Amino acid sequence: MIKGLLGLVIGTLVFWGLVTYPASLLWPDDPTWVWSTTAAALCLVPTAVTLIWTRWADANKPEQQLLAVMGGTGVRMVFVLGVGLLLFLCVKEFAYQRFWIFVVVYYLVTLALEMIFVVRGMPAEQKH
Secondary structure, eight states: OHHHHHHHHHHHHHHHHHHHHHHHHHSTTSOHHHHHHHHHHHHHHHHHHHHHHHHHHHTSOHHHHHHHHHHHHHHHHHHHHHHHHHHHHHOGGGOSHHHHHHHHHHHHHHHHHHHHHHHHHSOGGGOO
16 A cells, blocks of 8 residues: 555656646746645645545455545545635635646546556456
8 A cells, every 4th residue: 555655646746847847937927836736735635545545445345445436536526626726716826727737637647646556456356
């Protein structure tokens, strides 16, 4: 479990490094460092929680696996969209549509990383 969680964090940090600097060159007058860092954290936290939940469910009953996958998707969406919307509406620095570009990109990247680590962590007989 720790291996997958560590991989998720490292993968997100590497992607953050690859995205943030070029974005700051593309939009030099915008707070791209703040947007990118916030979006990365905003997507990483619920994804880490759902990865832990999924790994826990793998060790339990099959019904728990379905609940973890479906519930994890809901938790992640509600958290990311809810907090992102609060920031967009209530904090002046985040009231730009470009902030949502970062949120969507990090959401998709963390979701892909999570799926990689979930599938790698499954027993061989469940991968079919």
